[in-house]
Amino acid sequence: MAANRVGKSEAGSYELTCHLTGVYPHWWTGRRFDEPVECWAVGTNSQTTRDIVQAKLLGSVQAPGTGMIPAHLIKKTINARGLAGALEGAQVRHISGGVSLVGLKSYEQGRQSFEGTAKHVIWCDEEPPQDSYTEMLYRTITTQGIIMVTFTPLQGMSAVVKGFLEPESPESAKFKTFIQAGWRDVPHLDPAEREALIATTPPYQIAARTEGEPSLGSGAIYPIAEREILVPTAAIPASWPRCYAMDVGWNRTAALWGATDPGSGRIVLYDEHYRGQGEPASHAEAIKARGDWVRGVIDPASAGSSQIDGRALIDIYGRLGLRLEPAQNAVEAGLTETWNLLVSGRLVVQEHLSNWRSEFRKYHRDEQGRIVKVSDHLMDAMRYLVLSGRHAMQPPPRPAQRSRLSRGTAALTDWMGA
CATH class of the missing domain: 3.30.420.280 (Nucleotidyltransferase; domain 5)
Structure with missing residues (x-):
């Protein structure tokens, strides 16, 4: 859950490539798959899936084989129907000697398109609808798989976002984690470019687009960044x-x-x-x-x-x-x-x-x-x-104090009664 332009899609495509190939860096402490895996990479619609998800993993339409998956490990690509240059999926060589499969899908296909087959890893680029996300969760049960979601939270505290930020129970929290990243966390954005982007961004979207903080959009009753108050x-x-x-x-x-x-x-x-x-x-x-x-x-x-x-x-x-x-x-x-x-x-x-x-x-x-x-x-x-x-509003009451006269009177009474 991060700002725009910080490298969310690069991070998602890199991890998915590790799982597809079984080739992990020496410092990797996350989940590992020693056998070939079946995966999905999912975008918002067919065009963004082709232009972003497919391009990050397998290369652009103009330059296939230049994505995160090394070209020599791509065994075969499968063309999709209807959209020029779009792929339906690919076969990827795994370090074990087997072959992993990755299918390219989109949210616009609807919840029903995510029914059926089990998956080891699902990468969602941009926030999925709640019904599709829930369906995808069930695809990972038998494989004990994982779902990665890389997105800018422009839909505010949606059901998906709330599930990460405010899990419904301690049990749910055990199976979810999130990382937020903003412009201050990345060195590659030019200060002049940042200034220009902020100047042209609606105020209610600035926190989401620059810091990865959920935005309620123009419907927010108090459109002010939480950090400011x-x-x-x-x-x-x-x-x-x-x-x-x-x-x-x-x-x-x-x-x-x-x-x-x-x-x-x-x-x-x-x-x-x-x-x-x-x-x-x-x-x-x-x-x-x-x-x-x-x-x-x-x-x-x-x-x-x-x-x-x-x-x-x-x-x-x-x-x-x-x-x-x-x-x-x-x-x-x-x-x-x-x-x-x-x-x-x-x-x-x-x-x-x-x-x-x-x-x-x-x-x-x-x-x-x-x-x-x-x-x-x-x-x-x-x-x-x-x-x-x-x-x-009123300040706390002052503790009651005995006057000097009352203390003196009490002392006199005590003396007289002695």
Whole structure:
């Protein structure tokens, strides 16, 4: 998962060549195949498969045999129908004396085209559709094979990207890994060329195209690079006023804490609570553990009946010891104010807030301009905090101190009673 022009396709074609030929460099610590393999190399459509994938592996139409696979190891190529110069696949000599097979395919052929035969290695150049990717995974089960995906994440936090960045379970994480690379990681791009490319790239695509960070495209609600609003994790000074905002629900209840730097007025989001299907008492205890003196603002819908027994959630949480008031829920005004604070540097986020970062990456509008209400609990909480929580912020209470008079009176009483 990398930026444009950093060598993704070269890396993918190189590894696939190693597996097809069985010839590995001395430093190779990855997967090895000692016997001939059957593989797929897949592009977006038939033309890009020919012009990019085929060219990287086997050479261009004008210069066959000049790709990553050495010409003397290409035993035979198989022509494809319909597109001039396109190949359907090739036979490649393996170091064991056998012959490996590589088929050239495209996503435009649809999920059904990936059914059937087992494969040892599949290389996807550019991000595949989720249904095709899942079908390809099943082609590697009996061979204990691998899938490599080399792409720039222009589709944002898609199902495929999320599967790598945020695996659904620890078990899933064991079988997936990813490497991100940006322009700062490669020396071959000329600085003047970089500057020209950035100047002609839509702002919402810059992070994806230059750093390999998922981009939501023009539908992103906050089209700003994550790196520009993150700050290192640090303890909040005791004197800073703070508050939290809650978004409540049965499937997920979230709370987000913010503090204001009195000197600069900058708001720092520094803690989060993110838990599903819990009783109000469990959420209340977790929130009070961050400081039971901190005031909060809550989703105004909480003033309605709860899903438990008809009582208002705000009242339930109040009896559990939370100091809450309903937040304003002016959605567009809240989004605009939050955006103004983010883009001006007056609202920043500590980098350890993983759930906030996950939601931020996916927070977008659909084709009709409507907010996609999926995994947006902390985004709602941030909006409540910006619109209403800032006015509820207060510093920690000072410890109670006994006056000199009270201490003297106590001493006199003790003496008189002696």
